[in-house]
Amino acid sequence: MSHIALSEVSIILVEPSDTQRKIITKQLAAADVLKVEGTGSVKQAINLISKHGADLVVSAMYFEDGTGLDIIKNIKNDEKHAGMPFMLISSENRTEKLEEFKQAGVAAILPKPFSPDSLAKALNTSLDLINTDELELDLFDIQDVRVLLVDDSKLARNHIHRVLNGLGLEKIFEAENGAEALTLLKDNTFDLVVTDYNMPEMDGRELSEFIRFNPETSHIPIIMVTSESTSSLHMANIHQTGVNALCDKPFEVEEVRKILASLLGQD
Numbered sequence: 001m002s003h004i005a006l007s008e009v010s011i012i013l014v015e016p017s018d019t020q021r022k023i024i025t026k027q028l029a030a031a032d033v034l035k036v037e038g039t040g041s042v043k044q045a046i047n048l049i050s051k052h053g054a055d056l057v058v059s060a061m062y063f064e065d066g067t068g069l070d071i072i073k074n075i076k077n078d079e080k081h082a083g084m085p086f087m088l089i090s091s092e093n094r095t096e097k098l099e100e101f102k103q104a105g106v107a108a109i110l111p112k113p114f115s116p117d118s119l120a121k122a123l124n125t126s127l128d129l130i131n132t133d134e135l136e137l138d139l140f141d142i143q144d145v146r147v148l149l150v151d152d153s154k155l156a157r158n159h160i161h162r163v164l165n166g167l168g169l170e171k172i173f174e175a176e177n178g179a180e181a182l183t184l185l186k187d188n189t190f191d192l193v194v195t196d197y198n199m200p201e202m203d204g205r206e207l208s209e210f211i212r213f214n215p216e217t218s219h220i221p222i223i224m225v226t227s228e229s230t231s232s233l234h235m236a237n238i239h240q241t242g243v244n245a246l247c248d249k250p251f252e253v254e255e256v257r258k259i260l261a262s263l264l265g266q267d
Helices: 018-030 042-051 068-076 095-104 116-130 154-166 178-187 204-213 253-264
Strands: 010-014 035-039 056-059 086-090 108-111 146-150 171-175 192-196 222-226 245-248
Touching: 010 018, 010 042, 018 035, 018 116, 035 042, 042 056, 042 068, 056 068, 056 116, 068 086, 068 095, 068 154, 086 116, 095 108, 095 154, 108 116, 116 154, 116 253, 146 154, 146 178, 154 171, 154 192, 154 253, 171 178, 178 192, 178 204, 192 204, 192 253, 204 222, 222 253, 245 253
Parallel strands: 010 035, 010 056, 056 086, 086 108, 146 171, 146 192, 192 222, 222 245
Antiparallel strands: none
């Protein structure tokens, strides 16, 4: 198990404005984060990550030479740094723009302007991805729990997979959509299904309904992961499909820990 405190976390801060970079660095210092290396472009950020690495990348969205999405994709597609959390700081509020980051596996999204409390929450959420703490269960050995992970985004699957690994889950099968998941369900036995909501061919709602109405799979707990607000009207009736729990993207460790403890059993 690896556990580091915020004061020990090294951050690469990517922000095009020198003034904003200084302000955010000062706010990070007030939150007890002192190891901060700043840069102002996508290219420089990728070079820093490649040469030195870091515990966490904190980035704005827009740059002259690209966007924060270019940075996060570079991280997630690099085997050496794929587990490095990425935290977005942005005043962008368009759903479709934020959706891209959620699908890419962002650890936290911090809107500008932000309060010290909001910064602390986002930092702690990111820290949970760095620190590993295996979940202890009464009814299962967590390492033996068989999970079917269903998401059409490879980057999102990779992020969720790493979160589950950090909690001690090792037997994880992956499917790109509901139709592919059905094939795996027919040929394998699972203790848990974690599925995205929006997917081509067969979405999470249809998959959940199939699982619930099939006697051979009706007992399997289902966690649905969605980038839509879990309190939205669209999601209000999703539990009627037999979903046991809804989980927001970004996929946060502590939220997932509580859900798993409830579904799989824990003192």
